[in-house]
Every structure is written in structure tokens, then in C-alpha cells.
Amino acid sequence: MGAIDEPQGKTGLAHMFEHMAFKGTTTIGAKNVEKEVAALRRQEEVYQKLRRERAKGAQADSSRIEELKQKFEDAQKEAESYIEGGEFENLLEREGATGINAATSADATMYFYELPANKVELFFALESDRFANPVLREFYTERDVVMEERRQRYESAPFGRLRETFRTTAFRAHPYKEPGIGHMSDLQNLTRTDAQQFFEKYYNAGNLTIGIAGDVDPDRMRALAEKYFSRLPEGEEPMPVTTKEPDHRGERRVVIQGQSQPFLMTGYLRSSMFSEEDPVYDVLADVLTEGRTSRLHQRLVETEKALAVNVFNGYPGEKYRNQFAFLAVPNRGVSIDSVEQAIYDELARIKQEGITQEELSRAKTRARSELIDGLESRGGYNGLAMRFARAEALMGDWRSVFRELEEIQSVTTADVQRVAKEMFTPENRTVAMIKNENDSGEEATADAN
Numbered sequence: 001m002g003a004i005d006e007p008q009g010k011t012g013l014a015h016m017f018e019h020m021a022f023k024g025t026t027t028i029g030a031k032n033v034e035k036e037v038a039a040l041r042r043q044e045e046v047y048q049k050l051r052r053e054r055a056k057g058a059q060a061d062s063s064r065i066e067e068l069k070q071k072f073e074d075a076q077k078e079a080e081s082y083i084e085g086g087e088f089e090n091l092l093e094r095e096g097a098t099g100i101n102a103a104t105s106a107d108a109t110m111y112f113y114e115l116p117a118n119k120v121e122l123f124f125a126l127e128s129d130r131f132a133n134p135v136l137r138e139f140y141t142e143r144d145v146v147m148e149e150r151r152q153r154y155e156s157a158p159f160g161r162l163r164e165t166f167r168t169t170a171f172r173a174h175p176y177k178e179p180g181i182g183h184m185s186d187l188q189n190l191t192r193t194d195a196q197q198f199f200e201k202y203y204n205a206g207n208l209t210i211g212i213a214g215d216v217d218p219d220r221m222r223a224l225a226e227k228y229f230s231r232l233p234e235g236e237e238p239m240p241v242t243t244k245e246p247d248h249r250g251e252r253r254v255v256i257q258g259q260s261q262p263f264l265m266t267g268y269l270r271s272s273m274f275s276e277e278d279p280v281y282d283v284l285a286d287v288l289t290e291g292r293t294s295r296l297h298q299r300l301v302e303t304e305k306a307l308a309v310n311v312f313n314g315y316p317g318e319k320y321r322n323q324f325a326f327l328a329v330p331n332r333g334v335s336i337d338s339v340e341q342a343i344y345d346e347l348a349r350i351k352q353e354g355i356t357q358e359e360l361s362r363a364k365t366r367a368r369s370e371l372i373d374g375l376e377s378r379g380g381y382n383g384l385a386m387r388f389a390r391a392e393a394l395m396g397d398w399r400s401v402f403r404e405l406e407e408i409q410s411v412t413t414a415d416v417q418r419v420a421k422e423m424f425t426p427e428n429r430t431v432a433m434i435k436n437e438n439d440s441g442e443e444a445t446a447d448a449n
Contacts, residue, residue: 001202002107003180004241004317010190012146012182013198014104019142020195021102021111022088026133028126029087033135036082040137043075044192047140051189076140083137092126095119106176106317108393112386117215121224127210128228131203139192147188150181158260158434166265166432167316169252170323174245176316204235211389211398245269245321253431262336263434266343267325268423273318273394279407280419281324285313286363287355287416288346289326293362295346296326305334305342319394323430324423336433347424354417367408371401 003014026033050068053060089100092113100113111130115123154160164179171177182190208229212221248269271277288296289311300306307329315323330339375384388398 001109001207001238002105002317003178004106004175004320005202005238006175006178006198007194009186010194010198011178011186012180012190013195014109015181016139016142016146016190016195017109017199017203018102018104019146020134020136020139021130022086022100023137023142024084024088024135025129026135027129028091029084029137030082030135031084032082036079036137037135039075039079039082040135040192043072043079043140046071046075047191048193051191079137080141088126088130092122095122104180106180107319108390110386110389120212120216120221123212124224124228128232131205131208132232134199134203136192136195136199139195143187143190146181147184150184150187154179154181155184158256158258159263161256162263162265162432162434165254165256166267166325166430169254169432170267170269170325170430171245173243174320175241175243176245176320176322180316201235202238205229205232206235206237208232209389209393211385211387211392213385213388241320248428248430250427251429251431254433256432256434258434259436260434262330262436264328264330264336264340264431265325265433266328266340266429266431267312267315267323268425268428268430270314270322270324270423272320272322273314277415277419279404279411280415281313282367282404282408283355283360283363283411283416284324284350284420285311286366287350287359290363290366295349296328296343299342299346300328300339304331306339307331309339309343336435340431340433347420350417350420351424354413354420357413360411360413360416364409364411367405371405 001014003011006013023029026037030036046068050065050072053065053068092100092115096116096119097113102109102111104110111127154164167179168177210225210229270281286294288294289309291297292302296309300309309326309328312323312325312327315325326343328339328343330336374387387401391400392398
């Protein structure tokens with residue numbers, strides 16, 4: 001479950017639960033849970049009235065709004081007086097937990113931390129309690145935090161605006177077009193009731209994947225999972241997103257004019273992670289931008305035309321049709337149009353000439369090395385657990401982590417050239433850029449034929 005599962009008009013809900021992740025439960029973080037829940041109920045009743053009054057617009061009763069705002073704030077202060085702030089995290093840290101965090105992507109929501117092996121039962125007790133007995137305390141306080149985060153990371157940050165503009169341009173139908181942090185107007189209208197309904201639909205045993213890595217006994221882990229998580233309602237398996245992003249029928253281009261560092265994002269619609277072509281995209285990404293010997297690094301960074309160039313292979317998610325996207329940052333005095341053209345020229349070379357056997361071998365070697373490094377050390381046990389849990393949740397089998405490597409090893413230079421010809425076409429392209437008003441470069445006219 002991720003941001004793509006949010007109801008229309010309620011974007012940002014999944015991300016809200018990242019902020020609510022460690023707020024505690026009916027048994028953790030509550031001084032007097034009965035009084036707290038009663039105050040939260042009154043607060044929500046008042047807020048629903050306040051929301052309806054505000055929705056009247058010019059016909060709204062301003063005095064009524066002020067009266068309701070005061071009642072809302074009073075109920076909020078009362079509810080907060082019953083909270084033992086930070087108790088969930090404090091409890092974990094007292095028992096040796098590190099790396100406590102949560103993350104929300106388009107495809108999934110993750111909660112993670114590392115804990116001493118002899119405290120593993122505490123993990124099961126706390127996590128099952130998190131899902132069995134949520135309070136959703138401080139919802140409106142955290143909603144304000146998220147809105148401020150949006151202002152800083154998107155509305156006031158050029159690159160944030162670019163990413164959001166790229167998504168809304170690249171996707172017309174699929175919910176990948178929606179910003180994971182949510183639209184400001186949606187955030188302003190989210191309610192605790194919305195959050196409760198979202199929680200009940202998605203945060204159940206039938207939609208939960210647990211990944212554990214470390215010095216543990218698998219049989220004991222299964223027994224503890226049964227002991228603690230069997231009390232959760234199983235729930236229905238959520239329906240997948242059925243909206244499909246249609247083929248593009250022409251290039252989509254948007255230019256944001258402004259006095260800021262120029263940025264370029266250009267991407268091509270590609271198939272999902274379940275496609276037979278998925279390992280070919282991995283090889284293409286490696287050949288184009290991975291390491292100092294990669295084609296675009298040599299062409300743009302080594303020649304000092306660009307400060308950086310990267311590929312986002314599978315943007316903003318991978319579960320459905322997504323984007324094979326490039327991000328480039330022109331160097332001072334270099335036209336953003338010339339950087340864009342250089343990318344297309346390199347893609348045209350691959351389409352016409354293919355890649356070399358040496359490039360393919362490097363990509364396969366790097367894929368094998370990254371898998372081994374990741375299993376042995378990258379991110380510690382935390383990273384290992386998340387990698388397997390993600391594979392299980394999205395692909396239906398944690399073993400797909402190893403199959404991905406096998407599939408990459410079977411890719412040929414002919415596969416890469418074929419997929420490049422199919423994907424890197426002008427009509428399949430989306431371009432979004434922040435263009436400095438003083439940039440006098442000529443517009444790019446060539447394509448990746």
C-alpha cells in the first residue's frame with residue numbers, strides 16, 4: 001500500500017501515516033486513554049462542523065467559524081494533556097533500537113528499525129499493538145507539519161516544483177501523477193476520520209508484510225508472529241489500481257521560467273516491474289549513468305557540460321507503467337537545451353549501434369556485486385530485511401531478489417538495442433525543465449531517432 005492507493009481528493013494520506021507511525025497506541029503514550037479518546041472525538045465533531053462552515057465560502061458565518069476554531073483548539077489542548085509524548089520511540093531506544101524511521105513511496109509504506117536480537121519479542125509486541133490499537137493522536141498537528149514540509153520541499157524549492165510538474169505532465173490517467181506528499185488543498189481538508197477509514201481499509205493483517213533479518217530462529221519468528229499478529233483483523237486484500245496509463249501520442253513538454261539553477265527532467269514511458277523487459281531497463285540505466293565510465297557521465301560530466309546526470313529507472317514507482325527518467329543539471333554557462341540534446345544524441349547512438357559487449361559485461365558484474373554487497377552489508381540487517389520485505393510485498397515472493405540477478409545475466413546486447421528502439425522515441429517522451437530567464441541557448445530540435 002502506497003500513495004497510489006489514496007482516494008481521489010485525499011492525497012497525502014499514506015504519507016501522513018509516516019508522520020503518525022510512532023505516536024503510540026491505546027497502551028503506549030497515553031496517560032488516560034479514555035479521556036484522551038473522548039477529547040479526540042469532540043475535537044473531530046467540532047472540526048467536521050468547522051470544515052462544513054468554511055466550505056460555504058462567501059456565505060460562511062465568520063463568527064461561527066471563530067467560535068468553532070476556539071472549540072477545536074480547546075479540545076486539542078485537552079487531548080494533548082493526556083499524552084505521554086514520544087513514549088513509543090523512547091521505549092524502543094531504551095531497549096537498544098537504532099535507525100527508527102518510516103518511509104512512504106508511491107507503491108508501499110515501510111516502518112523499520114534495528115533491535116538487539118534478544119529483544120525480538122518486543123518488536124512483535126509493539127508492532128502488533130501499533131496496528132491493533134491505534135489512536136491517531138495529534139493528527140491535525142502533524143497535518144500542519146506536512147503542509148509546512150510541502151511548502152519547503154515543493155512550493156519553495158525549484159527542484160521540488162520540477163519533479164511535481166514532471167509527474168503531472170508524464171501521467172494523465174494513472175495515480176502516479178499525484179504527489180506523494182499530497183496537494184496542498186487536499187492536505188488542508190484531510191480529517192482524522194479520513195485517516196481512520198484509510199487505516200481500517202489498508203492497515204490489516206492481509207495487507208502486511210514483515211521482514212526480519214539477523215541472528216534469529218525462523219521457527220520462533222513464525223511462532224511469535226502467530227502469537228501477536230493473529231489478533232489483527234485479517235481484512236480483505238485491497239484491489240489493485242485498475243487505471244492504466246495509455247500510450248503517449250506525442251511529446252509532452254513544459255518549461256518553468258525562473259531565476260534559479262536550471263534543471264532538466266526528461267523521461268520515457270516504460271512497462272512495469274513485472275515485464276520481461278525489466279532487467280533490460282536495469283542494464284540501460286547502468287550503461288547510461290552508472291559510474292565514471294558510463295556514457296552520459298563521459299559525455300556531460302567529464303566534459304563539464306553538466307554538474308550531474310542521473311537516471312531514475314522506475315519513477316515514481318515500479319508496480320505499474322512508469323518512467324525511465326533522466327535528471328541533468330547544466331554547468332554554469334552551458335545551455336540547458338544543449339544538455340538535453342546531448343542526452344538524445346547518446347540515446348540515438350544506442351538505438352543505431354547498440355551497446356558493446358564490454359558495457360554489458362560491466363553492467364552484469366555491477367549487478368552481481370551490488371546484490372552481494374547489499375546482502376552482506378548495505379544498510380545492515382535493516383536494509384536486508386527491507387529489501388526482502390519489499391520484494392515479497394510487491395512481487396509476491398522474496399526470492400525474486402535473486403531472480404532479478406538471474407534475469408539481468410540473461411540480457412543480450414540485442415535485447416538492449418531492441419528495447420531502446422521501442423522506448424526512446426519522441427512521441428513517448430516527457431520533458432520538464434527549469435529554464436533560467438537569462439539562458440539564451442537555442443531550443444533543442446533533434447530527437448532520439
